[in-house]
Amino acid sequence: MFDRRHLLRASGAAAAGALGAAALPSPADAAGLARPPADPDPTAGVTRTLLQEHPSPAEGWEAVQTLVQIPRHKESGRHSHPGIEVGYIVRGDVLMEFDDRPPLRLRTGDPFFIPDGVIHNARNVGTVTTMMLSTYVVDATKPLVTTY
Template sequence: MAAALLIVGSGLALHAANAQQAGIQRTDLLQHDLGTAGREAVQVRVDFEQEAVSIKHSHPGEEIAYVLEGSLEYQLEGRAPVILHAGEALFIPAGVAHVAKNVGNGKASELATYVVEKGTPLVVPVK
């Protein structure tokens, strides 16, 4: 019973992260337990239409953002904005509020890899 609840809870956490925003499409790619108890790896493809901007948010673990195409500006709380182009990556520490914006002339996409606590929402909105 406990194992079933953990599986359902993990699925709900990933599902909650998929709530779509205008101009942003998230596609689940992978969700897998890690060797460390209570931790999992999650990979998501995030597609941004031209000029789309994410909500300000954080994650209950680390994120590695790898730009697949286009140009994305990342604004991490307390840091200067950084623009990444296809083939570039950024490490975002756990709990750091941030925003991602498509600043290119067309569609932009990233591969987001998260190492997070199981059973917690993947995306935590920040006001």
Template sequence: MKRKKTLIIAVVVAVVVLITGGAYAYQPVSAQEEIKRTALLQHDISIPGREVIQDRVDFAPGVVSPTHSHPGEEIAYVLKGSLKYEVQGMSPVTLKAGENLFIPAGSVHRATNVGKETASELATYVVEKGKELLIIHPSTVLP
């Protein structure tokens, strides 16, 4: 039931962003040149202590994100290119434009651009308010 509610919230947020053009209050966490994070939305939601954050994330060809987790759920929707996602406890999956993936709260994961062009995702997070969005896990081994 929680997953269904989270997905419904993510869809509603995506529609609001498309209608309003988004807001830019949230500052991106990653400063890597190969990964460009563009803040689209940060807003409180009806779940106490939670907020939604939505970013566009662009990956240069061959780039691997740091192994990390989030203090809440992530819905990754591939806008362009092909991205391989490795999520702890799950089999790796490669998604192309138009496909998406639900990443449970706290799951350690990473994404790799497996194509020859820039790949982009729309990342929607339903997270604990006031917590750091990215928690790096450099020594975690993924499948």
């Protein structure tokens, strides 16, 4: 049985290597949000603290709430969830990157919503450790986080 208290954090070393090889500037580069030099582990130091989890009124689903902290120049790594994520930026600046849509710049006080199964990456583009409060309503039979 999957224990949500052991949330996954994937190493982003392979992704960092691939990103460092890109020849063309990304939309983020044009917006002044370029990545710092290639980092052997861009997800190092990212923490996800389980705050609470409860069965949902919908059978087979559960509500999970976490506090995610991302240090300066670090990122969550590309991942998805088996349900929705409703979040709030408690502190910091994040570039929320998606595989299927343009990135979204989020700052302290901004809410966000990520649909079921959407692959995303939260990249700290600010000057402090970012803190995000994330609440998920997810399929209780699947892992909370699937990394890519």
